[in-house]
Amino acid sequence: MSSTLFTNGYIVTVDAERHVLPGGWIRVEGDSIAAIGSADEQPAAADRTLDMRGMVVMPGLINGHNHFWGSLFKNTGDGLLLEDWLDEVTLPLKSALRVEDLRTASYLGALEQIRTGTTTSLNHLNNENDDETIQAIIEPVLEIGVRQLVAKELRDAPNPAFSAKYPPHHYPRTRDEELALAESLVLRWNGAEGRVHMGLAIETGAMWLLHNSTSDEVILGGVELAQRHNLRITNHCSAGSSWLSIKEFRDVTGGGDVDYLVRLGALVSNWVLIHCLWLTDREIAHVARAGISAITNPVSNAYSADGIAPLRRMFDAGINVGLGTDGTYVNCSPDMVEQMKFAALIQNVTHLDPAFMSAERVIEMATINSAKALGLDHLIGSLEVGKRADIVAFDLDRTHITVPNRPVSALVFSAHGTDVDTVMVNGRLLLADGDLVEAFDEKALRAEARARAAEVIERAGIGHRVAEHWRR
Ligand SMILES: [Zn+2]
Numbered sequence: 001m002s003s004t005l006f007t008n009g010y011i012v013t014v015d016a017e018r019h020v021l022p023g024g025w026i027r028v029e030g031d032s033i034a035a036i037g038s039a040d041e042q043p044a045a046a047d048r049t050l051d052m053r054g055m056v057v058m059p060g061l062i063n064g065h066n067h068f069w070g071s072l073f074k075n076t077g078d079g080l081l082l083e084d085w086l087d088e089v090t091l092p093l094k095s096a097l098r099v100e101d102l103r104t105a106s107y108l109g110a111l112e113q114i115r116t117g118t119t120t121s122l123n124h125l126n127n128e129n130d131d132e133t134i135q136a137i138i139e140p141v142l143e144i145g146v147r148q149l150v151a152k153e154l155r156d157a158p159n160p161a162f163s164a165k166y167p168p169h170h171y172p173r174t175r176d177e178e179l180a181l182a183e184s185l186v187l188r189w190n191g192a193e194g195r196v197h198m199g200l201a202i203e204t205g206a207m208w209l210l211h212n213s214t215s216d217e218v219i220l221g222g223v224e225l226a227q228r229h230n231l232r233i234t235n236h237c238s239a240g241s242s243w244l245s246i247k248e249f250r251d252v253t254g255g256g257d258v259d260y261l262v263r264l265g266a267l268v269s270n271w272v273l274i275h276c277l278w279l280t281d282r283e284i285a286h287v288a289r290a291g292i293s294a295i296t297n298p299v300s301n302a303y304s305a306d307g308i309a310p311l312r313r314m315f316d317a318g319i320n321v322g323l324g325t326d327g328t329y330v331n332c333s334p335d336m337v338e339q340m341k342f343a344a345l346i347q348n349v350t351h352l353d354p355a356f357m358s359a360e361r362v363i364e365m366a367t368i369n370s371a372k373a374l375g376l377d378h379l380i381g382s383l384e385v386g387k388r389a390d391i392v393a394f395d396l397d398r399t400h401i402t403v404p405n406r407p408v409s410a411l412v413f414s415a416h417g418t419d420v421d422t423v424m425v426n427g428r429l430l431l432a433d434g435d436l437v438e439a440f441d442e443k444a445l446r447a448e449a450r451a452r453a454a455e456v457i458e459r460a461g462i463g464h465r466v467a468e469h470w471r472r
Contacts, residue, residue, distance in 0.1 A: 001030040002047050004429065006422075009052030009393060010407050011036070013383040014059055014367045018360070020408075026057065028389040031194060031427035036383060050432070054397035055421055056411050058363070059382050060119025060147075060390040061336040062370035063324050064295035065234070065274050068109035068123045068137065069102055070327025072453040076465045077330050082240050082304040085330065086207060089462055093329075094127050096459035101452050102127070103136040108449045110144035111442060112334040116417025119390040119425045120147040122295070122324070122374055124201045124234045124274070128155060128171070134185050142193055144440070145430045147390060149374050150189065151201035151234045152182045156218035163210045163252070179221045186229055194388070195426050197376060199232040200225065204266075205257045206249030207240050219266050226270040232375050237294075238283075239275035241306060246278050258283035267292070272373050274324070275300075276314065277307040284310070288317040293373035296365070298343045299333065300326030308350050311357075322370030323362065335417035337394075340366050344412065359412035393422040395434075 004027070011021040013036065023039030027046060037043055073093055077085045113121055123137070129152060141148045156175045157168050173181060182200060190198040202222045203214050226233045238257045240246050246256070253260055258279060261267040269291040276294045279287070287294065296309045314321055323339055325331045340362040347357040371381025380390045394415055396404040401419070404410035423431035430437055457463055 003034070004028040004389075004424070004427075005043055005046035005049045006052050006057055006391065006393070007043070007049060009055050009057035011383065012056055012058040012363065012408060014364060015382045015384045026383060026391065028391070028424065028427055031388055033383060033385055033387050033389050033391075035385060050422060052393050052422070055393040055395050056407050057383075057391060057393045059367045059380065060392045060423065060425065061117050061366045061417075062322065062374065062381060063113070063118050063121040063334070063336055064272070064322035064370040064373050065297050065324030065326055066109065066121045066123055066334070067126055067327030067329070068121075069097060069105040069127060070329035071108045071112060071334070072101065072105045072449055072456065073329040074332045076457070076462065077303070079471070080304065081244065082306050082330075083207065083244050085304060086211075089465060090329070092460035092462050093456060096456045097127055098456075099133055099136045101456055102133055103140060104445070104449050104452050106137045106140040107144065107445050109334070110140055110146045111440075111445065112328070113146050114144065114423050114430050114436070115420065116335045116337065117392040117394060117420035117423065118146075118334070118336050118417070119392060119423065120149070120370075120374070120376070120380060122149045122151060122199075122234060122272070124151045125153045126201065126203075127153070129153065130181065131185070134189070138189055138192070138196055141196060145195075145425050145428050145438070147195040147197075147380070147425055149197045149199050149232065149376070151199040151232070152185050153201040153203075154178055154182055154218050154222045155213055156215040157212055158209075158215040161212050163212060166211050168212055175215065175218050175221065178218065179225060182222075183225055183229075186231065190229075193426075197374070199234060201234045203236055204261055205236045205239060206245045208236065209260075210245060210248060216264055219261075219264060223266045223268055223270065227268065230375075231270060232272050233270045234272045234274060237273035237276050238278045239301075239306060240277075242278055256280060256283050258286050262286055275306075275309065277301060277309055279310060279314075281313065284313055284317045284319065287314075288319050293320040293322060293369075295322045295324045295370070295373055296343065297324045297326040297331070297339075298346050299339055300331045302342070302346065303330055303332065308346060311347055312351060320369055320372050321365060322373040323365040324370070336366050337411065337415055337417040337419075340412045359406075359409045362412055363408060389424050389427040391422075391424045392420055394419045395421040
């Protein structure tokens with residue numbers, strides 16, 4: 001079993017006591033952390049030693065909400081509310097995707113992740129997948145070396161239709177076939193190389209119900225499947241414009257997204273609720289009582305001008321909240337350091353309270369809180385003996401930082417994800433001195449991604465979204 005020693009780092013453990021060890025060390029054996037020590041303790045020698053002087057060494061960042069295929073379509077949604085973006089950009093793009101586009105996007109998403117210090121992401125699938133496309137999505141994750149929770153979507157057309165606004169969508173499989181396919185894919189891929197974790201994505205939110213893409217029966221069938229296999233279910237919840245889809249949903253159902261799940265008897269702890277912008281106090285109490293986690297994506301919410309998540313009320317209720325980017329087609333950046341900074345600033349200015357969201361709190365959200373939300377905190381999210389060696393180091397010896405007076409604050413408010421120097425996932429060193437450790441032609445991948453994106457945009461008929469050099 002090979003061993004690696006990280007020495008001389010400014011180690012931010014995010015363990016239960018939140019130990020910080022300036023000049024400390026971490027010893028990795030195989031895929032796990034074997035020992036952690038402070039500067040005055042002497043580590044045993046290892047096969048490989050990495051000098052982390054001038055760096056913050058911390059648990060790999062965990063992106064609690066992403067759609068990897070969005071990595072090809074940044075900047076296509078500028079200036080659109082979420083409702084318009086879904087109809088005018090996302091649904092046409094989704095229909096135009098081919099298997100190899102998904103594969104290329106998955107490579108790009110995994111590389112973006114490594115190069116910004118993220119070791120794990122939740123890939124919330126929202127295209128319609130089968131055996132072949134799931135393979136195309138997961139194989140690059142395995143090859144590049146990152147960790148991912150892959151949430152397989154479940155779709156079903158409600159009968160009768162939930163809303164007359166959109167025509168009924170014909171899905172290629174019956175509800176039973178859809179559930180059986182999801183189960184077979186979960187069994188096939190769950191645990192692959194110790195880094196692929198399977199889950200489900202079931203949309204029960206206002207916009208998706210109004211689009212007739214979910215039925216009560218598939219929600220209940222998915223909950224049963226998730227409980228049987230102990231899976232997380234990710235779900236865009238209470239996201240959209242308060243005066244459009246959110247209002248329309250309330251007018252039709254008499255309540256919000258969480259109220260709907262409560263009435264169905266489907267509000268179980270397996271859910272990971274994404275966004276949660278417009279939850280009432282009653283809904284927040286339901287979520288807290290069920291022990292459900294949420295993921296907040298403040299840059300995405302601001303990009304579409306949807307709203308600002310009620311984090312103070314959610315924290316007060318005791319809800320665990322992690323952090324995510326959302327698909328980079330509705331954020332434009334995969335950088336989790338940027339998300340931490342924005343999360344802190346947008347909340348603090350909303351509450352006129354500069355102490356509400358500290359650097360420490362957003363680091364917790366991007367590490368241990370996201371790990372809990374994904375049901376993976378027994379493996380990742382903190383640097384502790386016995387946990388998997390998902391470790392990143394950010395180099396603070398950069399001109400734009402130079403004097404990191406408080407390193408945790410410097411990381412959140414001065415650094416960028418691209419300041420990452422070292423990335424290890426599951427004990428495998430992926431990035432060292434800022435370079436990929438294993439041979440991979442990134443330049444060719446970037447060229448392919450550009451070509452494929454242009455073709456999909458053309459096939460989707462949304463060329464006008466990117467044609468103007470300067471928009472007035
Ligand atoms: Zn999303």
